[in-house]
Amino acid sequence: MTSTTEAPPATGASRRGAAVLDGPWARFAVRRASQLVVSMWVLVTAAFLMIHLIPGDPVRSALGPTAPASLVAARRESLGLDDPLLLQYVHFLRGLFTGDLGTSLTSRLPVSEVISQRLPATVQLALLAFVTALAIAVPLGVLMGVLTRGGRRRGGELAFSSTSVVLGAIPEFLLGVGLVYLFGVQWGVLPVAGRSGPESYVLPVLSLALGPAAALARIMRVEMVSVLQADYLRTARAKRLPRRRIYLRDALPNALTATITLGGLLLTALVAGTVLVENVFAWPGLGSTIASSILLKDYPVVQGIVLVYGAAVLLVNLTVDVVLALLDPRSAIRES
Structure with missing residues (x-):
């Protein structure tokens, strides 16, 4: 007589774990x-x-x-x-x-040490520029979307679109040169070189942030106008719900998806843009280091910095994908 042993029935926790996996x-x-x-x-x-x-x-x-x-x-x-x-x-x-990236041909220092000394300045500059771009673009885009919805205020829409297109088309280094001339040479109210205090961040951050902020605000306005025309928001307005709830709780989250996607792409552009802006403002970061290393033909340092910039771009793209999947889980399901 043979006996068989049946597997114990799966518990609810194990079934949920298997479903997740x-x-x-x-x-x-x-x-x-x-x-x-x-x-x-x-x-x-x-x-x-x-x-x-x-x-x-x-x-x-x-x-x-x-x-x-x-x-x-x-x-x-x-x-x-x-x-x-x-x-x-x-x-x-x-x-x-x-963690061994080689040795600098000119300074004989480890490349990892060179990068660790200069990386914080570049990270601070890029993150501050990104936060500044979002802080300008999202409120401005929402405001212009609300003011120009349904074809209202076409003059304001034209002025906003024209200004944002012009700002977005100006290269960061050229914008930086203009800011240096105005605030440093003409008015003398802000430092134009080095990293010596909070005021020294203003011009480099604005040079990096204004162009992306203009592009993001334009996209944010278009998305906001599209969302405000949705049926559920028309119903909310018909019920005379508070405007703050309609615009901030109902409309804004749905309008942010495209902005976050473009924002992630612009963050990668900001990382690359630091190379030129740091040289304009003599900023002691990776951008100025890679430029001087190319002139000195210090290729191990150039190689290490290229790796850092490339890895930063890949990680930013991954972060954007994850954030978008969390905001819209259906995208993760559709792509699986």
């Missing part, structure tokens, strides 16, 4: 994580090949044409540039996992 959120997380890993690998490989695809000897370029051949050979050997390419790639990957 097999559900659209799990597939969404796995897909996004896989995309991030592949993108990071492509970025790392491209950064590694950058030095090897540049014509000439990077060590000779960094040390100058008058450097003794023995010094160039010793420096190449110390950096491992005489090893086979595949072995260099393996060493490069191993160094990334241990």
Whole structure:
């Protein structure tokens, strides 16, 4: 006589856990994580090949044409540039996992130390510019959407659209030069170089934030006008609900989706825009460092900063995807 042992019935908690693991959120997380890993690998490989695809000897370029051949050979050997390419790639990957990004050809400091010294200034500048852009764009876009809904105030809409288009088209560095001339040269009310106090942040932050703020405000106005024409908001107005509730609780969350998407893209542009703005204002961040390293042909530093900028862009894009999925879970389900 044989006996069989039946599995115990699944509890409610275990069934919910299995549903989560097999559900659209799990597939969404796995897909996004896989995309991030592949993108990071492509970025790392491209950064590694950058030095090897540049014509000439990077060590000779960094040390100058008058450097003794023995010094160039010793420096190449110390950096491992005489090893086979595949072995260099393996060493490069191993160094990334241990935080070793190589050594600067000019200062002889570890690249990770150079980046750690300059990264906080760039992060502060980019985040302050992003927050400033949102603080300007969202209230302004909501206000203009409310004022110009249903074809009202066409003159105000035209003036707003024209101004925002012009501001959005001006490059950050050119806007920075204009702000330096006005506030630094003509009026002398704000510092135009360095990072010496709260007032030194004003011009660099405005240079980075005004263009994105104009573009975001324009998108926010369009989305707000579209949402305000929805049937459920017409019903809310017909019931004479408080305007604050209609605009802020009912309309604003639905109008923010496109703004957040564009805001994430603009944040990546802000990170890249710091390169030029930091050079305009002599800002001690990664942007000015990479510019000077290119001039000095210090390719390991350039390589490390490119990795940091690329990783920042990928992480921002991932964050935007997650935030949008949380705001609209149906998007995660549809893509799974």
